[in-house]
Amino acid sequence: MSIPKSTSAHEERSQLPGIDVHAAPTMRPTKAKGRRLLFFVAVAVTMPLVVGYASIAAWAYYQFGTMRSMAAFLDGQQLILEPETLDAGSLNSGSIKVMQIQAVNLTAETIQINGAMSYCARQACLEVDDQFPIAIPPRQKRPISVTLKVNPPEKSRSGAFTYSTNVHTQIGTRPFAISGNIVDGAASGSETTN
Numbered sequence: 063m064s065i066p067k068s069t070s071a072h073e074e075r076s077q078l079p080g081i082d083v084h085a086a087p088t089m090r091p092t093k094a095k096g097r098r099l100l101f102f103v104a105v106a107v108t109m110p111l112v113v114g115y116a117s118i119a120a121w122a123y124y125q126f127g128t129m130r131s132m133a134a135f136l137d138g139q140q141l142i143l144e145p146e147t148l149d150a151g152s153l154n155s156g157s158i159k160v161m162q163i164q165a166v167n168l169t170a171e172t173i174q175i176n177g178a179m180s181y182c183a184r185q186a187c188l189e190v191d192d193q194f195p196i197a198i199p200p201r202q203k204r205p206i207s208v209t210l211k212v213n214p215p216e217k218s219r220s221g222a223f224t225y226s227t228n229v230h231t232q233i234g235t236r237p238f239a240i241s242g243n244i245v246d247g248a249a250s251g252s253e254t255t256n
Contacts, residue, residue, distance in 0.1 A: 125201065126168065135168045141198075141231055142166050143238045147224075148208065150242030153186075155215035160191075162205040163238055165229065167198040174198075178206070178229045185223045185244055186212045212244055220244050 122132030134142045144164045153159060167173045174197050178190035191207040198204045206229065212218060224241040 126166070127203075131166055131168060140167070140169045140233050141173050141236055142168065143206075143229060143236050144203075146238055148238070148240040150210050150240055152243045152245050153210070153212050155212055155218045155244060155246050157212045159210045159212075159242075161208050161210070161240070163208060164203045165196070165198055165206055165236075166203040167200060170200045172197050172199050174232045175204075175206070176230045176232065179227045181225050181227050183223075183225060184213070185218045185221075186210055186225070186242075188225050188227060188240055190227070190229075208240065210240055210242070215246060218244055220246060 119129065122129055126132045126135060128144070130144070131142060142165075144166055148161050148163060150159050150161065165175055174195045177194045178192075180190060181188045187210070189209045189211065191209050196204055196206070222241070222243045224239055226237055226239040228235040228237050
């Protein structure tokens, strides 16, 4: 009596048509697995950058109040005026408009503002109203009042204007401007001064 030979699983597979048992197995990931892997690698690389930028933005807002202030600090500026240009809007001849700019101290030391230059031109006069000197403590801001007095109709002209002046501090001067539009002057035209 003969004992039947046991066949291994390998031998059974080799007897099936179309299967080559001697071929090397392939470990190639499918396209879906490759895309998932790429996605997780991209998230792992970019997530620390996003968290880092968000942390910097939160710190800047806490320290300076605005991203513009943070950018000025990183640029080495010690004092900025916000906004750099005041918009007075549309004005009638003879009108008076009082506005404010903010002087922002970006340093760890007190900065003193010694004064600002007033300016008169054909369309209007720009006056800085505050009592100087003004001390601005570290990382704080102080308002500076600015009055724009539009000349009467016979002395002014209709049209857009921009006037520039400077605030003088212990660390130098900082420019700012005021712009607007006079709607009922005697003549027409625009005026820009520096």
